[in-house]
Amino acid sequence: MEEFIDLRSDTVTQPSQEMREAMYKAVVGDDIMGEDSTVRELEIMSADILGKEAALFVTSGTMGNQIAVMTLTNRGEEVIVGNTSHIYNLEVGALAALCQVQARPMEVPNGVYDIKKMEGLIQEKGIQNAKTSLICIENTNNLNAGYVVPLDNLNNVCNLAKRNNILVHLDGARVFNAQVASKTPVKEIVKNADTVMFALTKGLAAPFGAILAGNKDIIAKARWMKQRMGGGYRQAGFLAAPGIVALNTMLPQIEIDHKHALILGKGLAKINGLKVEISKIHTNIISGSIEDLPTTIDCFIGKLMQKGIKVKRISEVSFRMVTHYGVGESHLYEVIRAIEDIVDSL
The missing domain is CATH 3.90.1150.10 (Aspartate Aminotransferase, domain 1)
Incomplete structure (x- = not known):
């Protein structure tokens, strides 16, 4: 070759030898029935790293993002997104096709959200309006740039959302890159987001999967949404095992x-x-x-x-x-x- x-x-990375061995030796069970101990270990470990109550192992970052939107919104509501974000540009129109929500894009120059502009995009429920129910932010920001969003900017977005009874999902596919670059613990970066997704397959170099995390009630509903999408796993521990290695070593x-x-x-x-x-x-x-x-x-x-x-x-x-x-x-x-x-x- x-x-x-x-x-x-x-x-495009290849899994490390330690990941390959972990896959081969993984203890497995029926994950839909909650009996795969390796999947459970990855989920508990991920929730602890992020400072969230619970976590869900999913196939991809796209699946994690879309499950989050399905879980946090109702059909016909509006979601504010960055115009360069992955969830808006590279998820095959899933916000409309799967989640049945309307996207309201905004510019995010150099990875900084303009709070006043964002506030101006928020819509109340009205006879002709789609109510804004979710803000989707991204850190690192812009798939072709990898900007680190300043922590105070993230917190300002979350504070704006809270004042308006709006939830926040953080697409943190590369959130560990943000942690390393900003020297800010990942728990602080994601603290005020209602849900956060990170990819196991990017800088962490695992061959499969992503994690969606939030409070117990949100993740319980997200697990149900995952099953609805055909994302339930049976003996999935061999897929989760390299993710554990990645979080421990990469x-x-x-x-x-x-x-x-x-x-x-x-x-x-x-x-x-x-x-x-x-x-x-x-x-x-x-x-x-x-x-x-x-x-x-x-x-x-x-x-x-x-x-x-x-x-x-x-x-x-x-x-x-x-x-x-x-x-x-x-x-x-x-x-x-x-x-x-x-x-x-x-």
């Missing part, structure tokens, strides 16, 4: 990923004609622009592929790179040299 340096996402890797992102970003920023804003690299995501280069994004990405490097196209002139467990420091310099060669040849 041809080897690539794959920077498209931190979801947090130090996230700090390495952030250091690697800065090395890569600083190296790319020195290449004439290539635009990379170092100040916008908060975590493990680097965005670059070729708008000043005499090439197209598809041609540029194609040339990288020929050199064994995969990146993600995010617009007509820009691309994304994400550092992760599968990318070593030597790979970073190889990527920088490859892009230097491509730019020099234009």
Whole structure:
């Protein structure tokens, strides 16, 4: 198999040997009946890490987000979302198709929510209005940037919601990246959100799953919603086992990923004609622009592929790179040299 340096996402990682062994040796039971002890261990462990009463193991971040919305809203209500958020852009229209709610998007420049603008979007129930019942926030913010949302900004959103009897769901797919970058305990980051989801498959490098957490009543209802969606598991402990390993072993890797992102970003920023804003690299995501280069994004990405490097196209002139467990420091310099060669040849 041809080897690539794959920077498209931190979801492309291979499970560690310890994860593979944990999968093989996992104690399993019928999860729908509450008898899979490995799943229970992961859920209890996750709730404790987040400072929440209970947690639910789900297939993916998308499933976790949509179950949260189904649990916290009623059909026909309105949900405020960031216009660059995953839940709004990359979940196949599930807010409308599955949750049957109306999305009200707002801009979140550089990962900061404008509280006054958000307040202006809140709608009371009226004869012609869809009542605002939920605010969905995201930390890290913007799937193509990975901005860390300031803690006071998160708390201001939650305070606004509380004043208006609105619930808050936090899409924390990369919330541990936010913890590492901000040096703020994850319990503090998620404290005021009614529900929070995090992915096991991104920086934590597990091969499967996500966690949704909240209070006991919310998670009990969420478990029922998961079953309605066909998400009930039988002997799922072998899927949960690598998640336990990830939470126990992979947090130090996230700090390495952030250091690697800065090395890569600083190296790319020195290449004439290539635009990379170092100040916008908060975590493990680097965005670059070729708008000043005499090439197209598809041609540029194609040339990288020929050199064994995969990146993600995010617009007509820009691309994304994400550092992760599968990318070593030597790979970073190889990527920088490859892009230097491509730019020099234009």
